[in-house]
Amino acid sequence: MKLTEKQIEVLEILENNSARIPVEDIAKMAELSKAETESILDKLEEMKVLVRYNSVIDWSKVDGHEGVTAMIDVKVAPKRGVGFDEVAQRIYRFKEVMSVYLMSGAYDLSVIIEGRSMNEVARFVSEKLSTLDSVLSTTTHFILKKYKHDGTIFEQNEDDKRIVVSP
């Protein structure tokens, strides 16, 4: 799919700014009118290029909502005709599953699971994931600390270190 320069400009602005940025401001940044910007946004949504307006939340700071994230290496037996897609679909439909990637290398699918507790994740792996027909083996890695997520560094001192006025 080939996008126009302005469509890419709008996407980059969205990617690098708060999801709450007003359309007027996007328009100014991209040197467009408000109407033009709105129609570009509609078009991008329609093409499913612009999929969702997301927020990055550091849940580890919120008592009672810390949660547990695990990355699971899954080896599967691909099926004739549908390859890995069918088993991937069976996995990503679980609401606990945040991401599923087909990987090159030592295993086939990388699955990211979020749960409320280690127990919950363990139960999901043993009861739901490893019991799927095509799944040959799973290796579960629990995430101990998130330093950087989706390009955003958590726990960083973001203070402006510049002097207030300089030539």
Added chain:
Amino acid sequence: MKGTKSYLSKTVEELKPSGIRRFFDLAAGMEGVISLGVGEPDFITPWSVREAAILSLEQGYTSYTANAGLMELREEIAGYMQKSFGVSYSPQSEITVTVGASQALDISLRAILDPGDEVIVVEPSFVSYVPLVTLAGGVPVQVQTLKENGFKILPEQLENAITRRTKAIILCSPNNPTGTMLTGDELNAIAQKAEKYDLLVLSDEIYAELAYDGEYTSFASIREMKKRTILISGFSKGFAMTGWRLGFVCAPEEISQAMLKIHQYAMMCAPTMAQFAALEALKTGKSDVEGMKKSYKRRRNYFVQSLNELGLTCHMPGGAFYAFPSIKSTGLSSEEFAEKLLLEEKVAVVPGNIFGESGEGHVRCSYATSMELLQEAIKRINHFLKQNQKA
């Protein structure tokens, strides 16, 4: 016994302290200030560059380098200038690595000026030009540019300022504080005058990487101009490396060698770790610079259009990261405006008159700050304008 004699040099005593100082003192003690008064990037130096400097320290590169700078760095600079701006300089004899572009400016002026030699400074200008000319024994001749002309010097204005004593002209494009960028044609017109009157041109190209509209032209790339050009640049703005204090100057061999004499006695060499950082910046920093440039351009578009909507008319600056709106509609002087805005709304801007008389009626706003803060600053300026309209 109380002496009446002053131990200070007359030249220094008569030098005006920078007006920026007062605003710094005023703003420094306040909490919650949104600063648009900063003359440096809001980005931290790219990590690959910082990491290279750390590595150089770990490996023990803590001694002096050659006076003119690490040969490897000068070679990279030569390659970079050729590739980015189409100018070719010999790393052996025409490039000197300096402590920021400021030192480059200082040794350039000291290398070329005799007492009484005149240097044309295009106003509004960076605060250091006039004092540095004076300190080098020269006489600064200020030419005031107008908002109507986009703060560009007209060839006839330049010609009118030239006398028998004129030795050089200092150009800065993209400009601090106006953001104005001169086109190839406009530079050509200046080049013709330089040729006609046999002048040198000190071209301060520190903002060359931050040119947003159209092609950037280096003065030295104009036909026949390399021999008249002292090209000053550095890593501070484009590569977000202000605190490293690393710049460089390219000039014909004779001038370069004269500058090197001053540099070797007064400075010895630029800091070694900063030179290693700069080397990395040239080798791998191009994509970082491109990313920062895109980000500045978007913020410029947002900020300048928003200022204009508020009635603070502002030309679209072609480069750097400054907007230079007129505040004449408020009836306040630039100092009054800046001071009131700071005290009432906690937004720091720099009064235009600090950059020369022709800057009066304007303020310099740096848009090198986050979008969220720019949006908030626009809200506060809007509130300020409404409050002051009523009064």
